[in-house]
Amino acid sequence: TGAFQYKLAEFNExxxxxxxxVAEADNSIDGLxxxxxxxxxxxxxxxxxxxxxxxxxxISHMTYDTKQIIVHLLVEVDEENGQLTATxxxxxxxxxxxxxxxxxISGSPCRVLLE
Numbered sequence: 830t831g832a833f834q835y836k837l838a839e840f841n842e843x844x845x846x847x848x849x850x851v852a853e854a855d856n857s858i859d860g861l862x863x864x865x866x867x868x869x870x871x872x873x874x875x876x877x878x879x880x881x882x883x884x885x886x887x888i889s890h891m892t893y894d895t896k897q898i899i900v901h902l903l904v905e906v907d908e909e910n911g912q913l914t915a916t917x918x919x920x921x922x923x924x925x926x927x928x929x930x931x932x933x934i935s936g937s938p939c940r941v942l943l944e
Contacts, residue, residue: 831882832855832856833855833856833882833893833931833933834849834853834854834855834881834882834884835853835854835855835856835862835864835879835880835881835882835931836852836853836879836882836942837849837850837852837853837854837864837877837878837879837900838851838877838878838879839851839852839875839876839877839878839919840876840877840878840899841875841876842899844847847878851864851867851877852864852865852867862879864879869904869913869915870913871904871913872904872905872906872913873902874901874902874903874904875901875902875904876899876900876901876902876912877899877900877902878897878898878899878900878922879897879898879900880895880896880897880898881893881894881895881896881933883932891933892933893933894931894932894933896921896922896927896931897921897922897923897929897931898916898920898921898922898929899920899921899922900918900919901917901918901919902915902916902917903915903916903917904915
């Protein structure tokens, strides 16, 4: 397991409410966060939010990232092969121009990937 933990939850952009947590993950040794796959059997459009979970016993010299990353997921039928395909867009909540990654003062950036 990695040094840092993250959650991915359903997110309602209209009212800003965070819904059910759909995945949890630790960062890997290369600094990436890979959530377990979410399966869909029909076209859909979803919005999720990802964040770093501050541990119950934080490291005293560590400043944890409080940024939240919005994940837009679009699942649609590929017209060429009839299979479902997914595309994602990532951006930082309240600052779409910021790099969609997490950074701790004593750690490495971790890009959130929905795979």
